[in-house]
Amino acid sequence: QSVLTQPPSVSAAPGQKVTISCSGSSSNIGNNYVSWYQQLPGTAPKLLIYDNNKRPSGIPDRFSGSKSGTSATLGITGLQTGDEADYYCGTWDSSLTIVVFGGGTKLTVL
Amino acid sequence: QVQLQESGPGLVKPSGTLSLTCAVSGGSISSTHWWSWVRQPPGKGLEWIGEIYHSGTTNYNPSLKSRVTISVDKSKNEFSLKLSSVTAADTALYYCATDAIPKVWGQGTLVTVSS
Numbered sequence: 001q002s003v004l005t006q007p008p009s010v011s012a013a014p015g016q017k018v019t020i021s022c023s024g025s026s027s028n029i030g031n032n033y034v035s036w037y038q039q040l041p042g043t044a045p046k047l048l049i050y051d052n053n054k055r056p057s058g059i060p061d062r063f064s065g066s067k068s069g070t071s072a073t074l075g076i077t078g079l080q081t082g083d084e085a086d087y088y089c090g091t092w093d094s095s096l097t098i099v100v101f102g103g104g105t106k107l108t109v110l
Numbered sequence: 111q112v113q114l115q116e117s118g119p120g121l122v123k124p125s126g127t128l129s130l131t132c133a134v135s136g137g138s139i140s141s142t143h144w145w146s147w148v149r150q151p152p153g154k155g156l157e158w159i160g161e162i163y164h165s166g167t168t169n170y171n172p173s174l175k176s177r178v179t180i181s182v183d184k185s186k187n188e189f190s191l192k193l194s195s196v197t198a199a200d201t202a203l204y205y206c207a208t209d210a211i212p213k214v215w216g217q218g219t220l221v222t223v224s225s
Contacts, residue, residue: 002155033211035211035212035213037156037212043217044205044215044216044217044218045156045205045212045215046215047212047213047214047215050211050213056213088155088156090156090211090212091211092210092211096172097169097172098158098169098171098172099146099148099158099210099211099212100158101155101156101157101158102155103155104155104156
């Protein structure tokens with residue numbers, strides 16, 4: 001059971017938009033920055049979003065992040081088959097004093 | 111751009127100690143980064159193990175704290191993970207990364223606990 005809650009799976013057609021939610025509490029998302037990761041099959045996670053909504057160099061602006069209260073959202077527009085992957089949210093939990101991750105969301109591009 | 115590479119035995123016997131090293135290239139381990147370890151059991155999600163600063167200050171996941179040691183070797187520009195008294199539940203892909211909330215990740219190394 002993960003501290004952060006994500007939907008197990010989402011799907012959408014190529015070219016469409018999808019959002020992935022990440023729900024937590026005041027001890028984690030509510031008072032700390034959120035990061036998002038993409039894990040393509042058989043590869044290491046890759047940072048997509050940090051500090052809630054910032055993109056590292058090289059990450060296209062099709063990927064966006066937002067936070068409201070104790071929830072965060074990853075948005076992906078112009079879906080491509082290459083976006084099929086597992087997506088994880090992560091943040092610091094001030095009560096547990098550890099980094100916590102969501103359980104992951106599998107994105108299928110139909 | 112900092113790059114990370116994990117290394118260590120891929121098979122550890124039950125009750126033994128898992129030992130991994132993360133080599134840092136493209137930057138100094140004495141920079142402002144914290145350095146962390148994360149693991150992922152096959153087919154499952156991510157679990158944060160702990161972190162270390164170049165000064166040697168550490169933070170560990172309480173669920174593993176009694177068995178974990180993370181250390182840094184500035185002369186070799188690398189940091190290490192030791193996990194003692196391992197069981198099959200410790201079988202996982204082990205990743206090293208920059209920062210507490212990881213930014214740059216190593217490619218990962220699979221460690222299997224089996225006799």
